[in-house]
Amino acid sequence: MDLTLAIIVTVVGASTPILIAALGELVVERSGVLNLGVEGMMLIGAIAGFVVQFHTGNPYLALLSGAAAGTAASLIFGFLTLSLSANQTATGLALTIFGTGFSALAGSSYSARPVTLMQPFLPVEIAAHPIGKVLFGYSFPIYFAFAMVVVIWYFLHKTRAGLILRAVGENDQSAHSIGYSVIGVRYLAVMFGGAMAGIAGACFPLLLTPQWAERMTAGRGWIAVALVVFASWKPFRLLAGAYLFGLVMTMELYAKAGGGVLSVIPSELWAALPYLATIVVLVLISLRRDASTNAPACLGKPFLPTN
Amino acid sequence: MQFRLEKRREPSQFMLYATPVAAVALTMIVGAIIFSLIGYDGLGAVREIFLTPLTNAYKWQDLGVKAAPLIIIGVGLSIAYRANVWNIGAEGQYIMGGLAGTGIALLTYGMTGWWVLPLMVLAGVLGGMAYAAIPALLKTRLNVNEILTSLMLTYASVQLIYYLIRAPWKDPMGMGFPQTRLFSEAARLPTIIPGTIVHLGVPIAIVVGLVAWFIMTKSVFGYRMRVVGAAPHAARYGGFSEHKTIWLALLVSGALAGLAGVLEVAGPFQRMVPGFPTNYGFTAIIVAFLGRLNPLGVIIAGIVLAITFVGGEVAQTTIGLPNAATGIFQAMMLFFLLAGDILIKYRVRRVVPQPQAGAA
Numbered sequence: 160m161d162l163t164l165a166i167i168v169t170v171v172g173a174s175t176p177i178l179i180a181a182l183g184e185l186v187v188e189r190s191g192v193l194n195l196g197v198e199g200m201m202l203i204g205a206i207a208g209f210v211v212q213f214h215t216g217n218p219y220l221a222l223l224s225g226a227a228a229g230t231a232a233s234l235i236f237g238f239l240t241l242s243l244s245a246n247q248t249a250t251g252l253a254l255t256i257f258g259t260g261f262s263a264l265a266g267s268s269y270s271a272r273p274v275t276l277m278q279p280f281l282p283v284e285i286a287a288h289p290i291g292k293v294l295f296g297y298s299f300p301i302y303f304a305f306a307m308v309v310v311i312w313y314f315l316h317k318t319r320a321g322l323i324l325r326a327v328g329e330n331d332q333s334a335h336s337i338g339y340s341v342i343g344v345r346y347l348a349v350m351f352g353g354a355m356a357g358i359a360g361a362c363f364p365l366l367l368t369p370q371w372a373e374r375m376t377a378g379r380g381w382i383a384v385a386l387v388v389f390a391s392w393k394p395f396r397l398l399a400g401a402y403l404f405g406l407v408m409t410m411e412l413y414a415k416a417g418g419g420v421l422s423v424i425p426s427e428l429w430a431a432l433p434y435l436a437t438i439v440v441l442v443l444i445s446l447r448r449d450a451s452t453n454a455p456a457c458l459g460k461p462f463l464p465t466n
Numbered sequence: 467m468q469f470r471l472e473k474r475r476e477p478s479q480f481m482l483y484a485t486p487v488a489a490v491a492l493t494m495i496v497g498a499i500i501f502s503l504i505g506y507d508g509l510g511a512v513r514e515i516f517l518t519p520l521t522n523a524y525k526w527q528d529l530g531v532k533a534a535p536l537i538i539i540g541v542g543l544s545i546a547y548r549a550n551v552w553n554i555g556a557e558g559q560y561i562m563g564g565l566a567g568t569g570i571a572l573l574t575y576g577m578t579g580w581w582v583l584p585l586m587v588l589a590g591v592l593g594g595m596a597y598a599a600i601p602a603l604l605k606t607r608l609n610v611n612e613i614l615t616s617l618m619l620t621y622a623s624v625q626l627i628y629y630l631i632r633a634p635w636k637d638p639m640g641m642g643f644p645q646t647r648l649f650s651e652a653a654r655l656p657t658i659i660p661g662t663i664v665h666l667g668v669p670i671a672i673v674v675g676l677v678a679w680f681i682m683t684k685s686v687f688g689y690r691m692r693v694v695g696a697a698p699h700a701a702r703y704g705g706f707s708e709h710k711t712i713w714l715a716l717l718v719s720g721a722l723a724g725l726a727g728v729l730e731v732a733g734p735f736q737r738m739v740p741g742f743p744t745n746y747g748f749t750a751i752i753v754a755f756l757g758r759l760n761p762l763g764v765i766i767a768g769i770v771l772a773i774t775f776v777g778g779e780v781a782q783t784t785i786g787l788p789n790a791a792t793g794i795f796q797a798m799m800l801f802f803l804l805a806g807d808i809l810i811k812y813r814v815r816r817v818v819p820q821p822q823a824g825a826a
Contacts, residue, residue: 195613238805239804243807245808248552249804253801256796260792261790263789263790373790378621381614388614425632427625427626431621431625431626434622435622438610438618438619441611441615445608445609446608
């Protein structure tokens with residue numbers, strides 16, 4: 160029972176940052192923009208969140224700083240790709256290279272300095288019972304991630320603004336010709352994606368390892384990008400995908416605990432498993448007939464009004 | 467005063483080659499300002515990173531050794547990117563090349579003979595190619611995005627190094643350090659200038675660049691890659707199969723990344739260590755773009771990026787600038803370059819405000 164509980168808690172922790180980052184990227188891609196800089200924005204959010212947590216000890220302020228830093232980073236991408244029509248693939252890569260360097264520089268004087276982990280969101284009395292703990296014992300970002308799945312689904316499918324965003328992603332010329340600002344909508348989407356990636360990054364020092372380490376997001380931003388494809392650009396499938404990956408990422412723990420055949424697998428294979436699983440998942444999704452038809456039609460293409 | 471963008475009738479050749487130079491210059495200027503603002507010696511940082519490696523003759527050998535892998539990988543990536551095939555897993559292919567070469571070196575440990583090194587190089591090239599074949603297969607068969615697959619394979623390959631040097635390939639005399647034994651003499655890349663660290667990989671890099679330039683400009687292969695990238699529809703009419711192009715792009719870029727990997731492990735490292743992934747595969751992406759996807763440009767860009775690596779180390783010791791600053795300068799170069807791309811297809815015109823017609 161204790162082991163099961165521990166597993167659930169670990170999986171939830173590992174899944175949350177990927178889910179938050181992927182939700183942001185989903186909105187960005189729905190507007191027709193492919194931002195491959197998620198990993199870089201996450202690292203910038205992680206160092207911003209860490210520094211604020213280190214100096215203030217206020218995790219909510221740390222999450223907000225992560226969001227602000229991620230948004231600022233996303234504006235570099237937005238300016239280059241939206242205002243200057245630069246190649247989105249190359250600019251996203253540049254953002255990731257920049258974020259890696261920037262976070263390493265900003266964090267160079269903070270190595271081996273611990274911060275306090277974020278405390279549970281709800282009063283401890285509610286989470287006293289084991290079942291209560293599994294449901295109510297987590298810190299704020301876990302509930303935020305779940306709420307955002309619903310919010311984003313509602314926004315995209317039930318609101319006028321969401322309809323406009325999808326129109327811009329599906330047919331930018333038509334959206335432009337009926338008077339919507341394609342570039343404006345895309346800027347907002349890119350900034351939202353940056354804020355979400357920043358929050359996701361800040362979750363690493365606040366929820367997982369309470370210190371700063373260079374490249375501490377370890378490719379999770381790229382997994383988030385892959386998950387959006389896996390989820391066919393649908394928020395609820397993203398939820399399922401992120402938790403599937405949380406399970407894969409923490410599998411080593413229970414394989415070791417359970418003993419038997421699984422415990423002889425070298426730890427390096429376990430560490431490589433999330434990346435290999437990403438490839439497997441992409442292959443599986445490509446076998447589905449409707450795989451590519453769900454992609455926003457304008458994804459990755461720069462918008463240049465024809466008139 | 468307002469500015470407006472006006473489409474050029476033809477892309478500007480001048481801007482194509484002027485913008486990379488401007489990107490480097492702007493990086494130096496803006497970099498100096500930014501690093502001063504955040505409390506470092508900004509001017510000193512730019513001087514040490516960009517100029518000291520050139521003015522200090524003792525640093526030239528480091529430049530050559532750092533530029534060689536960047537050029538070799540960058541040339542391969544430039545060919546792939548020309549064809550719009552986004553191999554960003556060169557780091558993984560570099561690692562697999564290094565591991566394949568290491569395998570041969572350990573297998574032939576203690577043997578002598580001229581054939582050991584060529585065999586290692588062959589293994590390295592094939593290792594890189596085989597690893598790049600995975601995204602090629604998935605892309606052509608199942609239309610799986612090569613960006614994500616090649617990158618995920620990079621993360622996996624790093625774990626493969628850790629496993630091999632921790633367990634089966636571990637140096638028996640290594641006092642517990644996770645690394646292989648030092649390669650025997652026949653498996654080490656010879657230095658070509660006595661008394662320096664300049665190894666055979668340096669001239670190989672130049673030759674790779676020149677040969678690639680010749681092939682890309684003078685052969686059907688080069689024409690195919692350029693046409694498929696620039697005008698996929700026309701290429702289809704011309705009978706160039708898209709799948710074959712994807713395969714070629716990934717195999718060539720993977721082979722060159724593998725070559726760089728085996729030269730690196732047989733040259734500067736001479737054994738496999740956990741620090742073997744040095745991000746050359748990622749930096750080479752900047753090299754390919756800064757060199758305008760032209761092999762000759764890649765040679766120059768490879769040297770420029772090598773300058774920043776060597777200079778970054780200099781700045782670390784002389785003015786205490788953290789090593790991570792190098793990455794920021796490199797990313798800034800790419801940002802400025804991408805921002806300047808718009809000047810190739812558009813020109814900036816000043817808009818003269820029209821006088822308000824007939825008020826009242």
